[in-house]
């Protein structure tokens with residue numbers, strides 16, 4: 001597999017020069033004209049090394065470097081600084097750049113630097129894999145999580161990455177299912193091949209077959225040229241079928257056939273094509289009940305459900321909130337600020353909220369708050385529903401907002417608030433807190449554990 005290098009420079013001549021030089025050395029190169037483009041390329045593929053100019057319009061190289069360290073910590077970064085820009089060089093090294101080189105530089109000089117950076121980066125990767133398993137860090141392949149349930153997810157990802165079987169990822173919307181699919185792909189032997197994601201619910205039914213398998217020119221109105229489908233685009237890599245429960249029955253049958261026979265035909269095509277693609281699927285629906293009601297083929301269900309990863313909702317792992325907040329601050333905030341990134345009041349409000357939209361919602365909340373003040377997340381900049389929380393009045397009329405609501409997560413949030421309140425009232429004594437809520441110690445403790453609130457303290461009065 002070729003080593004992949006991303007070159008980031010706003011000067012076309014420099015991009016072209018480096019690309020020709022490095023391709024000649026046997027590396028695969030991709031170029032970006034600005035930091036924003038580089039970040040989106042990093043989002044869709046793995047790079048071993050990024051070579052970036054420091055001075056660029058928009059986000060500069062230093063800011064890019066600090067974001068790379070968050071989104072792709074395993075990637076080595078080499079900075080190109082202007083001649084005599086010692087301050088920038090020092091800052092880059094502090095932020096984790098492998099090294100810097102001053103422009104103009106000699107061809108031999110940059111070649112050696114790149115070789116060394118790649119060697120060191122390989123070594124670091126090996127060490128960090130060892131360290132990661134030993135220390136159980138709070139992040140895995142860009143997925144952040146400190147809770148036992150996320151640690152379990154990380155170890156499952158590692159396990160399923162070693163095999164080639166289909167994996168179904170289940171969980172509410174915004175819990176990180178696509179992120180998990182990407183991590184499985186990157187950790188697997190297919191990691192340097194394509195990862196293609198498609199939302200089955202977003203493709204019109206009549207175009208679905210052509211989207212997945214491609215078509216021959218003239219096979220239907222609008223098919224003006226031959227076109228490869230997603231299976232071909234993902235050849236050798238991974239195809240992630242999101243919202244698999246939305247797949248119409250006819251397409252379920254066609255998909256099953258491809259999975260069984262490992263071959264397909266383009267729409268209107270006569271030639272059978274071999275397929276070597278790993279299938280990962282996700283659903284936030286209960287597919288098993290869809291099988292029972294005849295909405296989903298049972299044989300396909302078992303075929304794609306060889307292994308399963310279940311993503312817990314954020315309200316059931318609130319201990320992940322501080323690390324996630326820190327992570328999103330690095331992504332959206334002013335990372336040059338030192339000191340605390342969130343006020344205690346804001347953190348408390350975030351920990352008490354029930355997140356019907358899960359991590360996607362938390363990310364939006366943090367991003368919006370940082371638009372108001374990029375240096376710190378403050379309570380006053382959080383949305384109203386987070387700031388005010390919600391303490392219900394028993395017996396009050398049910399209020400349903402005109403835009404609808406998610407009753408299940410609302411009730412979970414409510415349950416959690418009562419558990420916490422009862423604990424507060426009894427100074428942490430669980431038996432008494434359970435009695436206050438009319439339940440046994442065991443039942444109370446079970447519910448605490450469900451929300452990740454069981455610290456083991458306060459068990460003395462069992």
Ligand SMILES: Nc1ncnc2c1ncn2[C@@H]1O[C@H](COP(=O)(O)OP(=O)(O)OP(=O)(O)O)[C@@H](O)[C@H]1O
Nearest residue numbers: 142143144172173174175176177178179284359360
């Ligand atoms: N553990 C995590 N660490 C960091 N970011 C996360 C984590 N989980 C989710 N995110 C972020 O939250 C957003 C939603 O994640 P993702 O799209 O993977 O969720 P999903 O479960 O696939 O959602 P949907 O069901 O709506 O497609 C993304 O921006 C993702 O980067």
